[in-house]
Amino acid sequence: GGSDGSSDEGSGGGDGNRTLNVFAAASLTEAFGELEKQFEAEHDGVDVRLNLAGSSQLASQINEGAPADVFASANEKNMDKVVEAGGVEGQPETFATNKLTIAVPPGNPKGITSFADLAGDDLTVVVCASQVPCGSATEEVEQATGVTLSPASEEQDVKAVLTKVELGEADAGLVYVTDVTSAGDKVESVEFPEAEQAINDYPIAVLAEAGQSELAQQFYDLVLGRSGQEELSKVGFGTP
């Protein structure tokens, strides 16, 4: 039981109304939403507030002095920005991984089976821009396979790619496994082996200026712990 657990937390838990600010990448919305509930249930009087935005935005905010306790980034680059600015307590830890897959409309009308099929002339393919993690992963796959795509659009984030496929605008899009999972039956996934070449790591860290460093550490532990990992794999994340 959560409430019993909270009394075990000793000095940190149980009393007063405390808030824990968790800055998390937007792609973690669902998984961290569940973890928030779980954490609040275990810690009486603690309000976990998720600040969900793009990782680069979150990094800027933290570097500009945002009151953040925990930062969970969707890639290492943005975590590094915070680390460089001296904002992280200790070392960031990878808590989840994600890999690319090909999203196609239900029934896979164009019959795509491999990454190389995406280079076909009559296909409308959308990918992520190289500046965002899914785009750099795409580039890595392209280099690894020697297949060059000519996409109709290089989207700013992976959700935009998924939307184009969901609406049938694009015949195929390169997205993360987690995205296909959350989209339910609106898209189908065509996995391809080369995706293993470009695994994306999600690092998490407790921040140096955390007002609630103890709670932050506990949340950090929760994410890296068993129940955290379970929640993450439910929505499709791989475990490190």
Place this chain on the structure above:
Amino acid sequence: MTLHAELELTRGSFSLSAEFDVPPGTVLAVLGPNGSGKSTLLGCLAGLFVPDDGVVTLGERTLTRTPRLLVQPHDRGVGLLAQDALLFPHLSVVDNVAFAPRSRGASRVASREAARHWLSEVDAAELADRKPAQLSGGQAQRVAIARALAGEPDLLLLDEPLAALDVDAAPAIRGLLRRVLRAAGNQRATVLVTHDPLDALALADHVLVLSRGRVVERGLTRDVLSAPRTPFTARIAGLNLVVGVAEEQGLRTAGGFISGIPAPDVAAGEPAVAVFSPGSVAVYPEGEHSAGSPRNTVAAVVGALEPHGAVVRLRTVDGDGWAEGLAADLTPAAVAELALEPGTPVRLAVKAAAVAIHPAFGP
């Protein structure tokens, strides 16, 4: 084209009800106190409002038949000079005046030319390239007159065209309007709102007097103005008018000659009227003869004597020639001294310098 209008309209506590005709080529003057509905009436004719009930026809065309405007303002062939000049602030003076010909399909060049013509007619040619904001009040009024005339409308509606004009411009524009409105072969109907009986006399065939939205008097201009039946008309008019044929220095009537000062556009041999105020008619006992300057002397008999403000107004009957039905204003002292009473024979004298000769219109 004949204008026929029957209008009923209510606006708040004000209600207008009027019915009139303006035959082609004639001018109807609308007189009336402030707020009597003159501008409202013009607005109905121009198609800016739909009356609550009524019909407006111009020639064969029915312009309005409530509850609908059948013909939109721009298709009516009207020219409205509103009480405010309302020149288009973004157009130069010449383009303001060229607006109507241009809108009616004339080429750019032709309409500019027409505009310059009308501007010179109102003596504003040198203002052509100014913007309206650079004009004085009277200059703007003159340009607005040119703009209303330049469209060569079938129905011309003028709301106090001579307001804001100086003593030189007013008679000049009055003369221009007379030329334009009364040009031979002109089939246009004109409705003219004015506060000045001289404008009505100089320009209009018929007069309609409004008061609180009702027509209280109507008729030939000279009949209404010489024998007003309402106090308001009496105050603005109450002039002596004698009809005849213009001659070099005056007017030939059935009963004799009247010396007077002809207006510039009076042509000898044309029908004309002599106009003079009752205050300028001197009364002498019968038979008294005097060799003085008053050119016009005539015998008459006192008809009625009525107090009229501070003076007594005498009306003649049975006069020689043109002396029939004239009015003369006298002080009570003069009436007493001359022992005037109805039936007294008298001699009237009017200085030629006090008599204006205007062209006459109407039947």
Place this chain on the structure above:
Amino acid sequence: MTLHAELELTRGSFSLSAEFDVPPGTVLAVLGPNGSGKSTLLGCLAGLFVPDDGVVTLGERTLTRTPRLLVQPHDRGVGLLAQDALLFPHLSVVDNVAFAPRSRGASRVASREAARHWLSEVDAAELADRKPAQLSGGQAQRVAIARALAGEPDLLLLDEPLAALDVDAAPAIRGLLRRVLRAAGNQRATVLVTHDPLDALALADHVLVLSRGRVVERGLTRDVLSAPRTPFTARIAGLNLVVGVAEEQGLRTAGGFISGIPAPDVAAGEPAVAVFSPGSVAVYPEGEHSAGSPRNTVAAVVGALEPHGAVVRLRTVDGDGWAEGLAADLTPAAVAELALEPGTPVRLAVKAAAVAIHPAFGP
């Protein structure tokens, strides 16, 4: 407070140059053709423009000394009635009139009360709750007059206050202005722009005539209007004026009595002027005696004879009493028949009904 102004201003091809004083409690009438700079002059006094060069002082205060407006319009204590009524469209009539008292610090209730007072003065009390869009042209003009007066300004600037008014309203408002402008103990300076010599006569102590931005004539109203020195002034004025003391039925002068019709606000025993047009003066040979209605007859000698449009204007010299320097307009035929030439002794006759008696101002 004395208003003193020296103004030089150029606007495009127009340039204004004027210098004048208006002593406290007096009225200066500004006359002039359209576009002569009258409104521009008022704008400079009100502080709406800075002249290119000049000074305006009111009492002790220097309002403008180029190149700066020293006192902003709202601090000048002026009241400007502009040529357009420009009532605030979003305020009711009563709030329009209450605007100035309210702006000058009166309470809401007091300023409304003042507004209602002034509205009833201009006979517009029943319009109080309307919006300006619901007024006729003349009604709006009356409300604008009330608005300008309601601020009780130290310097009142009126641009053609009687334009757009009907024959009943014009004299009523003229009477109101006379009461207000000439109230005993009033220290206000007033500048009045008008095209009507009657307004100048009825309201102003001094007259200034502008033409093309230059002052072409100035002086006491009766001097300028009775002996105009420029053709323009002659056309708007050219009246006979005789000074004296008002009596019941006329005017007592040094040289005798003139019968006339007194204006409503003339009080017996007060200084007054008799005004009549040269056209109403009849001329008889000397010694001729007639028992006719003209109340006023007087002997005089012909001074000058000059053509004046279609008539000949005769000026007298050496007359009995008040006949000195009068003008009479005659037709050339009358001049010939009476064999008039300078030096001819004559008798003049003027009907009392043609003579208006107005209160007199000035030294």
Place this chain on the structure above:
Amino acid sequence: MLWIPAGLALALVVLPVVGLLARTDYARLPELLTSSASLNALQLSLVTAVLSTVFCVLLGVPLAVVLARSRSRGVRVLRAVVLLPLVLPPVVGGLALLFLLGRNGFLGYLLDVTAGIRIPFTTAAVVIAQTFVAMPFLVVSLEGALRGAGDRYELVASTLGARPWTVFRRVTVPLLLPALGSGAVLSFARALGEFGATITFAGSLEGVTRTLPLEVYNQAEADVDSAVALALLLIVVAVLVIAVARPRAVEGRP
């Protein structure tokens, strides 16, 4: 003639929205409407958008009048400056605010040290971000109307003894009401739809800074359809607020 382009313009605006309505999953609306996240976001959006519209009006109307009526040359330069937030991508606008009011920013540091106030990640930050992006809409649209109307009535008022403040209050503003109504609607709509500057400067904390557009963004992470449904809620609310708040006086002719 006018109806042809007017109809086209209307079609361009209306048809996509109709498309949206046609594709909405209405079955999920009740569920979305009753979720506490949506309700919190809706409430926060309404409160902040109204507040920032009020600030826009209070600060922007005087600015528009000063810009439109001033004759000095310096003021003409300022006019261009007011347009800056309009062209700034909202995310950059948020960064600019963060640079100014963040803990390391010039003003933010001062406030933190002297008064212990930290603005970012508070509801106040949302209002500031919205006011920042919405203000130019009010100022620019009013300025156009002011220029078109001229200053005749203001001059008349000054000759009647009204000082500039009285002229502003009793003449300028009332005559400006129709344009002010439009300008306020524009600002309100811009504030209500504001996303980029808010998420950057104020973050996305439920109940504190997560306004409806941010919630829509969040929902879109999970499921586009529910995001669309939520956006419809935003539309309905905006149209209602505008229809109710736009007083008759503003609609009528002055």
Place this chain on the structure above:
Amino acid sequence: MLWIPAGLALALVVLPVVGLLARTDYARLPELLTSSASLNALQLSLVTAVLSTVFCVLLGVPLAVVLARSRSRGVRVLRAVVLLPLVLPPVVGGLALLFLLGRNGFLGYLLDVTAGIRIPFTTAAVVIAQTFVAMPFLVVSLEGALRGAGDRYELVASTLGARPWTVFRRVTVPLLLPALGSGAVLSFARALGEFGATITFAGSLEGVTRTLPLEVYNQAEADVDSAVALALLLIVVAVLVIAVARPRAVEGRP
């Protein structure tokens, strides 16, 4: 008195931009300016924003006039409809356009089948998206000015024989110029800064659909400082275009 709120408003607008300027890494500006990605984006942004402003004016002015001058009740309802794109979060606006003009959208399907035209992922899509979001700014700001100005001059023109189209062309539009200038500036700025609807409806491909704001966003992912520098470029361009394109006639009193 007016200067106090006006100054505050100005400070709110200017200070963050000053903060931005202070933090910009000027050393990198030349490099950014000469990168082909930036130049492509800049050019695309200018072309599309100008085009969509032109469409906004051509279609929006008639719509504003019809809305402001019509006396019918039905038209009053339309007024609220025009506000819809204002409150739609831009991403949802982009979705709405996809629902209409996408391959599976109602109109898009028709176009694809009958004429083989596909709009998404083209520069045309960028222009359509920008026009969609910018149009209400033009219409609403003009409508306010039209209502404030009244229709006196239009009535005069009609009594002089001008048909409605002539009245519109020769009287309504010229008198509306100052407000039209403001409205066009607002639309241009909105179109130039447009992000969400563009990326959703048109995608983001260098040289085809990646406008400057999209490029800024892209840069921000990699490096905030270069994004800020790029945003400054956007600002400079916008201010220049507006300063040059806003003709004197629009600035002066009519």
